[in-house]
Amino acid sequence: MNSKKLGEVGEFKIIEKIRERFLKGSGVEVGIGDDTAVLKVSNSKLLVTVDMLVEGVHFFPSISPADLGWKSLAVSLSDISAMGGKPLFSLLSLSLPSHLPEQWLDDFLAGWRELAELFGVSLVGGDLTKGERIIVDSIVLGEAEKPVLRSGARVGDRIYLTGSIGDSSAGLRCIEKGLNYPNLIRKHLRPMPRVKEGIRIGESGRVHSMIDISDGLVGDLAHICEESRVGAVIYSDKLPLSADLLTFCREQALSAKEFALFGGEDYELLLTAEANLTEFFEFPLYEIGEIREGGGIFLLDNGEEKPIERRGFDHFR
Ligand code: ADP
Numbered sequence: 477m478n479s480k481k482l483g484e485v486g487e488f489k490i491i492e493k494i495r496e497r498f499l500k501g502s503g504v505e506v507g508i509g510d511d512t513a514v515l516k517v518s519n520s521k522l523l524v525t526v527d528m529l530v531e532g533v534h535f536f537p538s539i540s541p542a543d544l545g546w547k548s549l550a551v552s553l554s555d556i557s558a559m560g561g562k563p564l565f566s567l568l569s570l571s572l573p574s575h576l577p578e579q580w581l582d583d584f585l586a587g588w589r590e591l592a593e594l595f596g597v598s599l600v601g602g603d604l605t606k607g608e609r610i611i612v613d614s615i616v617l618g619e620a621e622k623p624v625l626r627s628g629a630r631v632g633d634r635i636y637l638t639g640s641i642g643d644s645s646a647g648l649r650c651i652e653k654g655l656n657y658p659n660l661i662r663k664h665l666r667p668m669p670r671v672k673e674g675i676r677i678g679e680s681g682r683v684h685s686m687i688d689i690s691d692g693l694v695g696d697l698a699h700i701c702e703e704s705r706v707g708a709v710i711y712s713d714k715l716p717l718s719a720d721l722l723t724f725c726r727e728q729a730l731s732a733k734e735f736a737l738f739g740g741e742d743y744e745l746l747l748t749a750e751a752n753l754t755e756f757f758e759f760p761l762y763e764i765g766e767i768r769e770g771g772g773i774f775l776l777d778n779g780e781e782k783p784i785e786r787r788g789f790d791h792f793r
């Protein structure tokens with residue numbers, strides 16, 4: 477077991493270590509090691525996104541470094557997917573306390589690389605600083621010929637999800653309460669961005685608007701509604717709920733639909749398009765509602781429609 481602290485390893489050795497571990501993928505003319513990366517881009521549009529994860533705000537200091545590495549990249553990949561794009565390159569800026577063991581960084585990079593390799597995303601640069609707490613800033617560049625925006629929803633569109641929701645926030649609850657539901661906890665710690673689905677959706681040209689579920693279904697659907705100047709109705713009995721979430725909620729006397737409506741960080745894609753969209757794709761899509769005129773989001777439950785208050789996560793409230 478390696479017990480060296482980062483303070484003893486030093487900045488240049490750390491960068492060298494990162495450089496060794498990440499091979500240059502296609503399109504990378506110059507990767508880590510020069511003043512900037514030099515990247516070959518095609519004729520399509522460049523997508524750029526950045527996400528910051530701060531110790532004490534986004535994760536507990538006790539999180540496993542490999543899970544943190546995975547998740548830091550996952551959230552940015554998911555943003556590219558939510559535009560219907562293909563992720564290509566990533567950059568990684570780190571603030572790390574010098575007392576952290578070198579092993580911590582090795583495990584963090586292993587988690588990042590595991591996900592990056594799944595989708596052929598190269599690490600082409602970043603920055604490094606000593607800091608009092610761990611901060612991870614991840615940038616991903618991607619491409620799309622016709623990006624799918626939040627503002628494209630049309631009245632009469634059906635609303636679809638690429639998978640079940642609520643698991644991640646239930647997993648977070650399990651971590652906080654020390655409950656043993658490993659599948660839910662894994663969904664929270666190692667979300668799988670819908671990269672292949674995002675690419676297919678983008679290529680199809682059939683989807684009018686899209687977002688990824690990071691703040692929760694109601695909060696994220698509200699973003700689509702606001703940007704598109706429309707309203708929406710969600711069918712309560714059509715929400716895709718996993719067997720794990722249903723078991724957890726039955727055993728703990730909690731509401732699975734609450735987790736599905738308001739829980740965040742599932743990183744499923746939420747999209748709107750014409751009816752019968754499902755037949756164009758080889759992956760499942762769950763139809764959960766419809767876009768309508770006017771503002772506001774309503775829940776159709778037991779034949780009764782009620783407005784839903786938005787309760788997404790807001791950092792400054
Ligand atoms: P500069 O002073 O020009 O910003 P740095 O010493 O910060 O140079 O970085 C040197 C090289 O190492 C650059 O190519 C940079 O992108 C890369 N790099 C620095 N930190 C990281 C990191 N955390 N992950 C990946 N590459 C990094």
Ligand code: MG
Pocket residue numbers: 602603604
């Ligand atoms: Mg620098």
